[in-house]
Amino acid sequence: MNLSLALATAALLAAEPSSLPPGHPPVPPGTEASPTAPSMGGGSALPQGHPPLEGDTPPVSPDALPSGHPPLSGTGKAPPSADELLRQLDSTEGLKGREKTFEIAASLGRLYYVNGRNVDADTYLQQAEARAKPVRDLFLAQKKKLGKTPVPTAEAAKCGFTPGQPLEAMGQVASERAKKGDAAGAAACARAALEPVLETGVMRANALYLGGDSAAALVAYGAVLEVEPRHEEALYGRASVLFETKGEDLAALKQAHEGFEAVQAINPNSPRAATAKRMSTLVDETVKAGGRTKLLASRAEDRRIRLSQSLAAAPQKDELRPLTKEMVDAVQNTERTPELEQGLTKLVEEGEEHLSKGRYQEALGNYTRVVPFQPENGRAKAGMAWALVGLGRPMAARVWGVAVQSDPAAVERLGDMLLEKGDAKGAKALWEKLSSDAPEYNKTGLQAKLSR
Known part of the structure; x- marks a missing residue:
């Protein structure tokens, strides 16, 4: 057989039933699900300056707790879990509206953020930023007075701050x-x-993006960079959001490119540097292509051409040939665009029309173009298997067996389709073979169809 049939058959035979929900992205082999909750170790969920709650901790006076802190349930006990602490906070009436220091608001925001409560995190982090605004305004005003003169360090200025x-x-x-x-x-x-305000600002920007407000996230990243233009995390975060959300805006993409380049220049040994380098290259390609849509279309066309050339050069023998890495990569890396999915659906429909008219070779040609991209498509598997049976191909038994075992309902529905299209003889033959090869499947239903 030709190599397009080899590719389709190999994909079909290699397909295994999945326990994942429909539409779930594939899990790489050997990967095990291991959901974990954010760590709250080290007491980081507690406000800055909060007394430790370890082991034989002496009783803590309620007066020593920050204003608005939920009461401790006892003394000398293990610290509450993150869930317990959040429940206490949630049940504290009027907590969000109470006046707080920067440290308390920032700590509450962090607690909600690391536990995935992004909307609540934003509320407290915003309060923290409000408390820091006078210092921020003072810095920007004094920096403007300095002009191009660098801002000295706190040590050089002898600020005398203590931890x-x-x-x-x-x-x-x-x-x-x-x-x-x-x-x-x-x-x-x-x-x-x-310094801690910048960390809070990045955290808030992340929370806003995760909460679905990318525009506000970009503003929040920008606020951090206004104070510290070389802030690595803010540069990386803003560049990532720009690329993710403004794939057709060339000016925004160029800004993202500059951000990724800056991350590499600021700290070449940073864990983000390698990823920033790859992203910088990708953004540059996107800009040159004229936007993400054009880039994806160009890549899809390139892969389609390579795949077509590989298939055209395939030997015409009725046996499965090893698939080249180029062919496998071409299929796996092809962008799953709406246009591609619509084209595959149309090929299946045309294949069914061919089957109903007894044009098995033409039908097989359609299905071999679909199955490599959709090996779990029961409708395509059933059609391909029935085409091979109609042609009497040697591998028909294997492919038919896979189709029947993995999705017998799809095979039965193929018979319904043949009947609807006027091929009553073909429908009956298919149901008889299905009944014979899958005797436990829908005995009553198939018998009723065969008795018509």
């Missing part, structure tokens, strides 16, 4: 410097104070 110092206190130091006309010192101290 864990609240944002408000650090902001006050920067404000005092600004009042004295020390723009460099004020900018340095304000920038150091904003």
Whole structure:
């Protein structure tokens, strides 16, 4: 047989019933499902400065807890799980509307974020950013006064900050410097104070994107980059969202390309650098093609041509030949566009028309073009198997057996289709063979059809 038939038959025979839901992406061989919840180790879910709750922790006075913190259920016990803590927070009346420090709001936002509660996370992270706004505004104003002069480090400016110092206190130091006309010192101290705010900003941008608001996410990433243009995570996040959501906007794609390039330049040893390099190349190709739609169309056409050339050069023998890696890759990598899916459906319908008229060779030609792309398509498998039976091909028994075992209902429906198209003789022959080869399948229904 020709190699297109070999490709279709090999794909069909290799197909195994899947336990995944319809439309689920394939799971690579050897991959095991292992759902995990975000780790809350190290007490990171608790607000900054919260006393540890380990082992024989001494009793904690309610007065020592931050304002609005849910009451502890006891003392000397293991810390609550993330779910328990979230339930306590959710049940605390008026918590969202209460006044909070930056640290408390940021900690609450982080807790909701790492547990997939993106809308709630945004609420608290936004409150944290609001508390940080005076320091942010101060930094931008003092940086503008400096012009092209670099902002010194907090150490060089002798800000005197200590670990864990609240944002408000650090902001006050920067404000005092600004009042004295020390723009460099004020900018340095304000920038150091904003370090946790930048982390919060990226987290909020991520939460917004995951919550489906990509436009707001881009604004949030931009706010971080306004303070720190070389912020690696913000650059990478913004570039990724631009590429994901603005695939036809060439200006946005060029901005994404610049972002991925910057990530590589800032930290070549970063875990993101290799991915940023690949993404930069892909974005560049997309821009040159004129947008994502044109790029995908071009790639699909290239693969179609390569596949057609491989099939045309195949030997015409009635046996399965080993498939080349190029052929397998061409099929697996072909973009599953709506146009391709519609074309495959039309080929199946034409194949059924050929079967009803006894044109088995023509029908087989249609099905061998469909099965490599849709090896689990029961309708196509049934049609291909019946075409091979009609032609009396040596591999007909094997292919028919696969079709009957994997989807006997599809084989039965093929008989219904033949009958509808006027091929009563073909329909009866198909049902008789199905009844003989699958004696346990729909005995009553098939017998009723054969008795007509």
